[in-house]
Amino acid sequence: MPLVIVAAAIVVLLLLIIKFKVHTFIALVIVSFLTAIALGMPVSKIVESIEGGFGDTLASVGLIFGFGAILGKLIADSGGAQRIAETLVGKFGQRYIQWAVVLVALILGVALFFEVGIVLLVPIVYQMAKQVKLPLMYLGLPMATGLSVMHGFLPPHPGPTVIAAQYHANLGMVLLYGVIIAIPTVVIAGPLFTAVARKYAPGAFAMNKKAGVLATIGDAEQRDLEDTPGFGISALTALFPVILMMIATITDLVRQAAGVDDNLAFRIVAMIGKPSTVMLISVLFAVYTMGIHRKIPMSKLMESAESSVKAVGMLLLIIGVSGSLKEVLINGGVGDYVADMFAGSTLSPLLLAWIIASVVRIAQGSATVAALTTAGLVIPLVQDSDVNLALITLATGAGSLIASHVNDTGFWIVKESFGLSVKETLATWTVLETVIAVCGLGFVLLLGLFV
Structure with missing residues (x-):
């Protein structure tokens, strides 16, 4: 019954948004309440779960998106985004511009969380699309692919790191x-899949399509190139969050490798490396490089900051309440139900890990919860087998990415960032995540033949 209830909840949500034109925020709240009741949650716990999911989600991404929007707007209004876009277009040319975007996403995606990468890159990619007169999604989908693959497969991202520790x-x-595994997966799920998606979902790639919230942050007055900041300082400002996170990650890895005890200095570095702290410091850096250094009045800089925060206000509400639906599904026992379904299975551990992670992900939305649930169930099987532990970690990570849809916060981030309808997001982003998951499994199994 829990899976039937989840399926019914998804149908109701889609009907409210698509057929009855109910605003996404209101529709998500309604469905969260209905789903909690249908799952038999105690009445006293329903509002607590909905408010808790909302609060936890905003606690994890609210500051990131707020500061990220300000950073993107400062870079855009100063002409820095235009300089980065024109330089990359000039170096790669229109023919290879998708590969330029993929390369940038992969480099930034090593250190940046998916949400941080999206909020930083969408305004720049929007400028690049304008420069070469291409649809935003033509560049945006490969960019999202690079970030998603890095987020799902590679440490130091939370999912792969925690799963590796569990196994x-x-x-x-x-x-x-x-x-x-990531390189061929990005090639297939990025530029190659985008070419296919453009044919069967042309509406998402329309040139006259209204830009999403984050894209419009990158919309600024076009200047003569000599009136924009230099490429070096513009790129440094955009990459500053990556640099800070990399420093914190490398410092922690070196400390562990050297066997040095934790102390105040390391704790300070770790605090600086947290996404919210990173984004605050990066905004202050941008205020100087993109503003004060160029003799732009502080009042004008703060106008840009205020306008960017206003722009992402509704996006934050939608992201928060999508966390409410996810929390209801978790507290309603959907993940536990799926785990029980696979208890005692005799499938190959690699395939079993991928399947369980996929089913839990589709049922309750959270990739991290899907991965951890899977690890808890598969660990007993691993203890009695010679399966490669690194590969089962990657198989679990791949499965946890599959079919991002309406119960996943990432779905709504992508939808609002690129100005897509629910139907267009399902046709592009949901399918893209499934392609990544399937390619990940395929390359894990292939690699397993040689290691």
């Missing part, structure tokens, strides 16, 4: 195999 896999081997 007691060697983190270095997870990283090595993850890179080997």
Whole structure:
């Protein structure tokens, strides 16, 4: 019954939004309440779960999106985004511009969480699309592919790192195999899939399509190139969050490798490396490089900041309440129900890990919860087999990415970022995540033949 209830909830949500034109925010709240009741949650716990999911989600991404929007707007209004876009277009040319976007997403995606990468890159990619007169999604989908693959497969991202620890896999081997699997996956799910999606979902790629919230942050007055900041300082400002996170990650890895005890200095570095702190410091850096250094009045800089925060206000509400639906599904026992379905299975551990992670992901939305649920169920099987622990980590990560849809916060981030309808998001982003998951499994199984 829990899976039937989940399916019914999805249908009701789609009907409210698509057929009855109910605003996404209101529709998500209604469906969260109905789903909680249908799952038999105690009445006293329903509002608590909905408010808790809303609060937890905003606690994790609210500051990131707020500061990210300000950073993107400062770079855009100063002409920095235009300089980065024109330089990359000039270096790669229109023919290879998708590969330029994929390369940038892969580099930034090593250190940046998916949400941070989206909020930083969408305004720049929007400028690039304007420069070469291409639909935003033509560049945006490959960009999202690079970020998603990095987020799902490679440490130091939370999912792969935590799963590796659960399986007691060697983190270095997870990283090595993850890179080997990530490269062909990005090629297939990025530019190649985008070409296919453009044919069967042309509406998402329309040139006259209204830009999404994050894209419009990158919309600024076009200037003469000599009136924009230099490419070096513009790129440094955009990459500053990556640099801070990389420093924090490398410092922690070196500390662990050297066996040095944790102390105040390391804790300060770790605090600086947290996404919210990183984004605050990056905004202050941008205020100087994109503003004060160029003799732009502070009042004008703060006008840009205020306008960007206003632009993402409704996006934050939608993201928050999508967390409410996810929390209801988790507290309603959907993940536990799926785990029980596979208890005692005799399938190959690699395939079993991928299947369980996929089903839990589709049922309750959270990739991290799907991965951790899977690890808890598969660990007993791993103990009695010779399966490669790094590969089962990657198989679990791949399955946890599949079929992002209305119960996943990432779905709504992509929808609002690119100005898509629910139907268009399902046709592009949901299918894209499924392609990534299937390719990930395929390359894990292939690599398993040689290692």
